[in-house]
Amino acid sequence: MRQRVALAVSGAVLVFALLLACPVPGAAAGLAITDMAGRQVSFPGRPGRLVALGPGALRLVVYLGAQEQVVGVEQIEKDAREGRPYALAHPRLAELPTVSPGGPAGINKKPDLEGILRVRPEVVFVTYMEAGVAEEVQRLLRVPVVVLSYGRFGTFDEAVFASLRIAGRILGREERAEQVIAYVETGRHDLRQRVAGVPAATRPTVYVGGIGFRGTHGIESTDAEYVPFAWLEARNVVGDRAKEGHLFLDRETLLRLDPEVVFVDGGGLSHVGADYGRRPEYYRLLRAFRERKVFTLYPFNWYMTNVDTALADAYAVGRILYPERFRDIDLQRRVNEIFRVLAGAPVYNEMERAYGSLGARPAFLDLAVLGRLRPRYRTQRSSHDHGRTKAESPTHPLVS
Numbered sequence: 001m002r003q004r005v006a007l008a009v010s011g012a013v014l015v016f017a018l019l020l021a022c023p024v025p026g027a028a029a030g031l032a033i034t035d036m037a038g039r040q041v042s043f044p045g046r047p048g049r050l051v052a053l054g055p056g057a058l059r060l061v062v063y064l065g066a067q068e069q070v071v072g073v074e075q076i077e078k079d080a081r082e083g084r085p086y087a088l089a090h091p092r093l094a095e096l097p098t099v100s101p102g103g104p105a106g107i108n109k110k111p112d113l114e115g116i117l118r119v120r121p122e123v124v125f126v127t128y129m130e131a132g133v134a135e136e137v138q139r140l141l142r143v144p145v146v147v148l149s150y151g152r153f154g155t156f157d158e159a160v161f162a163s164l165r166i167a168g169r170i171l172g173r174e175e176r177a178e179q180v181i182a183y184v185e186t187g188r189h190d191l192r193q194r195v196a197g198v199p200a201a202t203r204p205t206v207y208v209g210g211i212g213f214r215g216t217h218g219i220e221s222t223d224a225e226y227v228p229f230a231w232l233e234a235r236n237v238v239g240d241r242a243k244e245g246h247l248f249l250d251r252e253t254l255l256r257l258d259p260e261v262v263f264v265d266g267g268g269l270s271h272v273g274a275d276y277g278r279r280p281e282y283y284r285l286l287r288a289f290r291e292r293k294v295f296t297l298y299p300f301n302w303y304m305t306n307v308d309t310a311l312a313d314a315y316a317v318g319r320i321l322y323p324e325r326f327r328d329i330d331l332q333r334r335v336n337e338i339f340r341v342l343a344g345a346p347v348y349n350e351m352e353r354a355y356g357s358l359g360a361r362p363a364f365l366d367l368a369v370l371g372r373l374r375p376r377y378r379t380q381r382s383s384h385d386h387g388r389t390k391a392e393s394p395t396h397p398l399v400s
Contacts, residue, residue, distance in 0.1 A: 033166055036159065037131040037147035046172055047122035047144070051099055053111050054127035056150050056304030058093070060163055061125065062086040063180050063307075063342055064173045067093060072119035074102025076303065082354050083267065083302045085309060089345035104214070108133055113140055125167060127304065146170065150304050154213070154245050156227045160307065183341055187311045191231045191318060194325045204321055205235045207259035207288075210268020212299055213246045218271035219264075220248050227300065228314035234321060255285055261321065262288040264362060266355030267299035273364035289365070295320055296360050298351055308342040309351075316359035331359060 031043045049071045052058040058077055061070060067090050078094045081087035087094065097119050100111035107128050116124065124145045126134065131147070138145035148167060151157020161181045168177030208226050209219035222238050223246050229236045237257040238249060264272050276283050283289040297316060300309035312335040319326040335358060336346035352358070 031170070033146070033169060035134075035147040035166060036149040036163055037129065037134055039131050039134060039147065041138075041144050041146050043123070043144055043170065047170065049120060049122045050125065050171075051116055051119065051121040051123075052125045053100060053102065054107060054129065055104070056160075057125045057127045057148060059084070059086045059304070059306065060148060060160070060167055062090060062344060063164065064168055064171060064176050065344065066167075066171050066173060067344070069171070070096060071121055072097045072099035072116065074098070074100050074106075076102035080303075083299050083309075083351070084306060085339045085343040085345075085347050085351065086306070088347040088350045089339065089343040110137055110140075113137070116141060116143075123170060127163075152245070153304070154223065154301050155225050156230075156305055156307065156310060160305070180342060184307055184311065187314075187338070188231055191314050192233070194318060195232050195322060198322065198325075200235070203233075203235045204260040205237050205257075206261045206263065206317075206321070207237050207254070207257070208263040208265060208297070210265040210272050211246060212265065212267040212301060216268050216271060217248075218268060218275050219254070220251060221268060222247060222249050227305075227310045228297070228317045231314045232318050232321070234317065251282065258287055260288060261293045261295070262286065263295050263297050263317065265297055265299050267302065269296060269355065269362060273362060276364045292361060292365055294361060294365055296356050296358070296362055298355055298358055308338050312338050312358065320359055 031046075033041055033043075035041055048069055050061065050066070050069045051072050052061045052070065053074060058070070058073060061067060063086070070093060073093055073096050075098045077087060078098065081091075081094060097115075099115040099119055100106065108130055110133065111126075121143055124137070124141065124143055125148055126137075126145060127148050127150065129137075129145075129147050134145050134147050146166065148163035149159050150163070151159030164177040164180055165174070168174045206229060207222060208229070209222055210217065211221045211223050211226075213221055224236065224238050224241060225245055226236060228234075229239075237259045238247065241247065241249070276289075288294055295316070297313045298309050300306045300313060302309075315326070315329060315334055315338075316331060319329055319331055332348055336348045339348060339351075340346045348358075356362070
C-alpha cells in the first residue's frame with residue numbers, strides 16, 4: 001500500500017515538473033531584450049495588453065498586426081487621425097481610453113501614470129525616451145517599459161527596422177516584423193532599379209515645399225533629405241544646402257535655383273495655395289509653375305515617419321519624373337496595396353478626401369488672382385493647419 005502511494009506521489013510530482021518545464025502556449029518565460037535606449041528589459045511571460053506612447057509607437061504596433069492588444073491610446077491619436085494611414089485603417093483605436101496627452105510636448109517626459117495604470121497594460125512601448133526616464137517610469141508603473149525609435153526625426157532611418165524586430169520579439173510577431181521589413185526593402189529596391197541607368201544630366205531638378213516642421217508652412221519649407229527624392233536619386237535642388245533635414249529657403253534663392261518640377265506636401269497645401277493667390281506674379285517667375293509642373297504629395301512626416309506614405313509618395317514622384325519607367329504602375333492600386341500590407345487596410349480614398357489625388361496638380365494652379373481664388377477654393381477643417389483652408393478637387397497630372 002505504502003509503495004503504491006509513493007509511486008502515485010512520485011508520478012504526480014513528475015507530471016507537475018513536466019508541466020513546469022513545458023512553456024505555456026504564447027508565453028515568453030524568461031524573455032529579456034535590449035531596447036533602443038540600451039536598457040535590459042525582462043518579461044515574466046508574453047505580454048498581452050499593451051500601450052504605445054510617443055511619436056510613431058502606435059504605428060509600429062499596427063505594422064506588426066498587434067492593434068487588438070492595444071488597451072489605451074494618447075489623446076493626439078484621437079484628435080488628429082487625418083493623414084495617418086494606420087489610424088484611418090483602425091478607427092477602433094480612437095475609441096479606446098485615453099492614457100496620456102501625447103504629442104511633441106510629451107517627448108522624453110513622464111506620461112500620465114494614472115491613466116496608464118487604469119487600463120492595466122502588461123507592456124508599455126514608448127519612443128524617444130532616455131534610458132533614465134524610462135527606468136523611472138518603469139519603476140513607478142511596475143510594468144515593463146520598452147524604448148523604441150525611428151532614428152533621426154523627419155527622415156527614414158533603418159533604426160525603425162530594429163524597433164520592429166524588438167517589438168516583434170516581445171509580442172511573438174517576429175515573422176510579421178520580417179515581412180514588413182522585407183516589403184519596405186523590396187519597394188525601395190524596385191524604385192532604385194526603375195531609375196537605374198538614367199543619366200544624371202537628364203534627371204529633372206526637383207523641389208518640395210510645404211513641409212511640416214513644428215507646424216505647417218508654405219513654399220519656403222523644404223527638406224534637403226526628402227525621403228522619396230532620396231530613394232529615387234532625384235536631383236533635389238536643396239540637397240547640398242543643408243547638412244541634414246529640414247530648412248527654410250528664402251524666396252530669392254528658390255527663384256535662383258528654379259527647379260524644373262515642384263512638389264507640394266499635402267500638409268502645407270493650403271498655405272502654398274493661399275500664398276499663390278496673394279502673389280501669383282512671384283510664382284510665375286518659377287518655370288515649374290509657368291509650365292504647370294507642380295504636383296501634390298501626401299505628408300508622411302506626421303507624428304513621426306509614416307513609412308507607408310513615404311513609399312507611396314516615392315512611387316508618385318517616380319511616375320511623374322520618369323513616366324516611361326513607371327508606365328506599368330497603376331498608382332492608386334499600388335498605393336492601396338502599400339497601405340493594406342503595412343497599415344492593414346486600403347485607405348487611399350480617405351487620404352484622397354483629405355489632400356486630393358496623389359500626384360495631382362493642385363487646383364490653385366488654374367486660378368490666377370486672389371479674386372478668382374476665393375469662389376473656387378473650398379475650405380475644410382484640417383488637423384494639419386488648425387482650421388486654415390485647404391485646396392480640394394485637384395486635376396490629374398501628366399508631365400508635358
